[in-house]
Amino acid sequence: MNRETLTPIVLEVVRSRAVHFCGELGLETPLGSDGLGIDSIGVLEIILELEKQTGIILRDETITAETLATPRSLIEHLAASERGKHG
């Protein structure tokens, strides 16, 4: 699964959890309090839903704040995890 395939999935899942956000969701929109206002449990829900929809299971405890910063950083991490699985 590459970035192009992941992008609409990530945006849709993030949008579904950003219930209080009325603006335009972009790849650089921050997930946290400075953007979509999604709390930690909301971010957990996003990750678990993305795993379910993409089949990419995160296995290493290497998540950082940068990984979870925006839809784009999520896509990059998922894509890298997918490459690692096959690499």
Next chain:
Amino acid sequence: MADSVAAIAALPLPLPEKLAMLRTESLTRGFQNEELVRWAADHPGLASGEQWCAKAWWGAAAGEVVRDYLYDPHRRAVALDLVERVDDAALDEARRQEKGVIVVTAHLGPPKFLMNWLVEQRLPLLVWTNTRDLPSWQAAAGDTTFVDPRTQDQKSVILINSAIHLRRGGVLLGAADLGTGDRVVLLERLGISWHFSFGLPSLARRLGIPMVTALALWDGERIQIRIDSLDPPTHDLAEDEWNRVWIDSYWAIIEPVLRGSPENFRFLRQAVEQVAKPWEQTGG
């Protein structure tokens, strides 16, 4: 008052003797602690009179003396030797499911004791704790990872890495009674305001991870490790209802401790702060 605890902690005596000396000290010091006396007067259904103040004072003082030992790598085994009884069958049973285990504790009993006991069990352990008062040697040593859920920008990171740790069969230790998570409910129970965090139950609900409660409790001047299974609510409940049922189950385990053993009461921060913290003086 603080000086007397520090002085007893510094005596060249075995730890059990220091704890016994504190017991004698508590008979007078407990009533001189204005915060304890005031708190007991305000909560007559929970705290009853002179014995309650003495026991609560002793628990606070003894807990800090024991913490002084726990923070010293050369003396921590002496503190851990205070454990007289271990009821941990529920943890073994949960681990046999090979799904990881969430160990939910509460701020009861001697501080940091349960965490240190679990560290010694050589489990693949991830601990949510206040890392600012961990001794540097402990933060950097061993197989245990310590993370601080109070750091706002790290809450999501900690929750997701905890989920990955659990899925790898790890053990996660955290407390649910301080309200350091993002989703917190405030409840009035026993005349006290309690903040419950939903980070740990959220992981359990979403990942299907077994949970146990674990407490290290004063039992006289020895310590009992008590681990109970915490059966999850049925999965078909809506999240709010699931959380409410979960809190009731958690509360059913900690309430008898609050009612029955003032030594294990650790929520009276101002009272505790009037008691010396010897570990701060030794740089533990």
